Amino acid sequence: MTEVYQKLEKIVSEKSLSNNIYVRHAYSRNVDPLLQGVPDIVILPKDTKEISEIFKIANEEDINVIPRGGGDCEFGGSKPIGDGGIVLDMKRMNKILNLDEENLIVTVEAGISWGKLNEYLSQFGLYTGCMGPGSGMTASIGGGISxxxxxxxxxxxxxxxxxxxxxxxxxxxTGEIIETGSQANKYSKFPFNRFGNGPDLAGLFCGDNGILGVKTKVSLQVFPRPPFADYKTFLLPRKSAEVSANILTEIRHKGIDVYDAMYIPDVVVSVASKLGCFPLWEKVKRKRGMFFYTIEANSERELEEKTKQLDDIILSKKTENLGPEISDGNYAKWHYVEQGHWQTYHNLWGMYPALEPLTAECFTPINTFPTILSDIDQWDMEHSEDIAKIFEITRTRPITGSGPILLIDGNNVELTCGFTSFGSFFNGERHEIIDEINLKLWKSILERVTKWGVQWYMMGEFMSRLMVEIGAYSTEFYNFMKNIKNTLDPKNILSRGKYNFK
Ligand SMILES: Cc1cc2nc3c(=O)[nH]c(=O)nc-3n(C[C@H](O)[C@H](O)[C@H](O)COP(=O)(O)OP(=O)(O)OC[C@H]3O[C@@H](n4cnc5c(N)ncnc54)[C@H](O)[C@@H]3O)c2cc1C
Known part of the structure; x- marks a missing residue:
């Protein structure tokens, strides 16, 4: 490794390269407490050229390279699988390269966060539309696209x-640098369209979980933020999952273009309210499921019309509007006006100190999620013996269930589910049994949810391998993916181990 380090020192500045044990360990994990892989070297590259040179050395020396943005992956995607390799921390590549105000396109280096980019765009009355993930204060544009x-x-x-x-x-x-879409034509002066000049090769790198290349420069459409917005929060009646699924379906069938619509399940509302995560719902007597929407418009009249249509749908389901102000419990207002969309998940995941999320995030059609949620409750009962073993040590029961469920494009929702558990280091002692049970249960719940036919989008180490291990990919699809990987990365240098590619 010393020889490799010496080669790297010739292309990267001293300050941006480290093999210090503390630094290596700081890059050995993501969000979950279970998966760990300690890299040999950490680099903060300054530009595209440096990354290209690093790849050339990695190919010569047969070393694994793992790109890392904010490091917020929930499945161990931006750390090595097993020990070793080079982590490329992209955070230094965080410049805004160009804002094309006329054509509404921004070009940035891939390491910038969603929060920083949108802070900049807000000066021009613009935003990125989809504001990235719930971790957008730290998560990078490159991680989001991946x-x-x-x-x-x-x-x-x-x-x-x-x-x-x-x-x-x-x-x-292999170290080669390409540009996609309109930029595949070397005579194009600025990015303006993704499709054309051949197949949609940008699409190849979307959702690739960092296995096909390192994104260094990203051009995104940006949108003028409409001047009018409304936001309402409702307390749901019993059977809140089914009720919210019906509301979401009606919203889509009537073609009302909500900005966000979210269902927060009963258990999340009751437990998180008790623990002080939802101070705005302290006064609400019945702690049941909640539903909220946010909506935007270009005129007051348009806003009123859309709001009326939405309220007609929602209030016909025996729901109760909590009132206009955040102090009335209007979570939707906090979510839209005070950037709550980037804060929602942070307090939920830290509900109990030392409790860590072993989660699953997937896309599924609206009409499937109530059944999946009931099955997750069933799964919890079937695994109560194992869960009880953790309780015996921690005296707090891990919580199974779903976090907030969000309407996304089409008739689909983003479903976050799984269980939150304790790490094995508890009350000053190491309890290896907790790790063993966590791993077993995490695999088991993900397998169960996969068999409902859901679509995973964040795969990381854990999910990408599990899909292969449980035989969820069709042979033809898996081979097709493997052939693409082999063509682009013949020595399997990038993110080695994901999808069990050899
Ligand atoms: C509190 C919290 C809330 C979250 N909420 C959401 C949510 O609402 N929606 C959601 O989708 N996810 C969510 N996540 C998960 C995660 O934060 C996001 O998926 C996020 O987009 C990851 O971005 P990142 O920059 O942290 O990526 P990282 O974790 O650093 O990397 C993610 C993957 O992308 C690869 N990668 C990173 N940068 C590059 C690059 N430049 N080129 C090539 N590959 C790259 C990595 O190798 C890895 O495979 C949440 C996480 C947390 C902790």
Whole structure:
């Protein structure tokens, strides 16, 4: 490794390269407490050329390279699988390269966060439409595009962030640099369209979970933020999952273009309210499921008309409007006006200190999610013996269920489900049994949900391998993917181990 380090020192500045044990361990995990892989070297590259040179060395030396944006992946996607390799932390590549105000396209380096980019765009009355993931304060544009991220606001109206993609600059694992879409034509002066000049090759890198290339430059469509908006929150009656699914379906069937629509299940409302995560619902007597929408318009009249249509649908279901102000419990207002879309998940995941999410995020049609939620309750009962073993140590029961469920594009929702559990280090002692049970249960719940035919979009280490291990991919699809990987990355340098590719 010393020889490799010496080669790297020749292309990367001293300050941006480290093999210090503390630094390596800081890059050995993502959000979950279970999956760990300690890299040999961490690099913060300064530009595309450096990344290209790093790949050339990695190919010569047969070393794994793992790109990392904000490091917020929930399935261990931006750390090595097993120990070793080079982590490329993209955070230094965070410049805004160009805002084409006339054509409404922004070009950025891939390491910038959704929060920083939107802060900049807001000065021009613009936003990215889909505001990326719920982790958008730290998560990067490159990570979002690599995951098809959705959930950080605006996803009922705009869908996943990859819908807004215009063009990409990518360093291929062999070190070659390509540009996609309009930029494939070397005479094009600025990015303006994703499709054409051949197949949609930007699409190849969307949702690739970092296995096909390193995104260095990203051009996205941006949108003028409409001047009028409304936001309402409703307390749901019993059977709140079914009621909210009916509301979402009616919204889509009537073609009302909501900006966001979210269902927060009963258990989340009751447990999180008790623990102080939802201070705005302290006064609400019945802690049942909640539903909210946010909507935008270009005139007051348009807003009134759309709001009326939405309220007619929602209030016909025996729901109760909580009132206009955040202090009345109007979560929707907090979500839209105070950037709650980037904060919602942080407090939920930290509900109990030391409790960590072992989650699953997938897309599924609206009309399937109530059945999946009941099956997850059933799964919890079937695994109560294992869960009880964790309770015996921690005296707090891991919680199974679903987080907020969001309307995305089409008739689909983003469903976050799984269980939150404790790490094995508890009360000053290591309890290896907790890791063993967590791993077993996490696999089991993901397999169960996969068999409902859902679509995973963030795959990381865990989900990409599990899909292969449980035989969920058709042989033809898996081979097709493997052939593409082999063509672009013949030495399997990039994100080695994902999808069990050899
Ligand atoms: C509190 C919280 C809330 C979250 N909410 C959501 C949500 O609402 N919706 C959602 O989709 N996800 C959510 N996530 C998961 C995750 O944050 C997002 O998917 C996010 O888009 C990941 O971005 P990142 O920059 O952190 O990527 P990382 O975790 O650093 O990387 C993600 C993947 O992309 C690859 N990658 C990163 N940068 C590049 C690049 N430049 N080129 C090529 N590959 C790259 C990595 O190798 C890895 O496979 C949440 C996570 C947390 C902690």
């Amino acid at each position: 995951h098809h991220s959705v959930g950080g606001g605006g996803c009922a109206k705009y869908g996943a962030c990859t819908n807004q993609l215009v063009s990409l600059e990518v360093v291929l694992p």
